[in-house]
Amino acid sequence: MKIPVDEIPQSPKEIRFSENIEELNELYRRNTNPDFDFPPILAVDLIYYRSGADIFFNGNFRGEFTGYCGRCLENYSFTLDKAFAFVLSPEPAKSERGAEELHGAELGLSYYSTDEIELAPLMAEQVMLALPTRPLCGDDCRGLCAKCGVNLNRESCACSTESGDPRMAIFRTLKVGRK
Ligand SMILES: [Zn+2]
Numbered sequence: 001m002k003i004p005v006d007e008i009p010q011s012p013k014e015i016r017f018s019e020n021i022e023e024l025n026e027l028y029r030r031n032t033n034p035d036f037d038f039p040p041i042l043a044v045d046l047i048y049y050r051s052g053a054d055i056f057f058n059g060n061f062r063g064e065f066t067g068y069c070g071r072c073l074e075n076y077s078f079t080l081d082k083a084f085a086f087v088l089s090p091e092p093a094k095s096e097r098g099a100e101e102l103h104g105a106e107l108g109l110s111y112y113s114t115d116e117i118e119l120a121p122l123m124a125e126q127v128m129l130a131l132p133t134r135p136l137c138g139d140d141c142r143g144l145c146a147k148c149g150v151n152l153n154r155e156s157c158a159c160s161t162e163s164g165d166p167r168m169a170i171f172r173t174l175k176v177g178r179k
């Protein structure tokens, strides 16, 4: 989706569109251990308007994702349905850059420098921000047995849990501590 800057009104305009974010998969698959598969198409509800030279965007996106659970190594599907908001400011002229750019980076501001706003990379960025830091099929995923490797969500094994992988001890402690 592209929006010509000079067609952006001062009163909020609402649109609904499908954004192609397939490029995220291409970027991501270069990773040897991808955590997620992205849907090719994201459904987006967007409201946008200008205030002075700044352009305000807010809305909501939805898509069906696949995650690769970091504990049990199975894949699982989930829907990501998230609200977002961001502002684009005109890129400062070269002469006044330096300070402005630092200031902008601190505030998390983004710039536009063309007469058309390309939404695909901006939506891809929102998706990356909205994804969980670690893929988990569920908060209660029991993972794999550190000794025999069975998926403890589906079967139990005869290995003693107490002498399990010491790296898992931290999870057991956390679970007890939470109660
Ligand atoms: Zn899992």
Ligand SMILES: [Zn+2]
Pocket (backbone or CB within 6 Å): 145, 146, 147, 148, 149, 150, 157, 158, 159
């Ligand atoms: Zn086992």
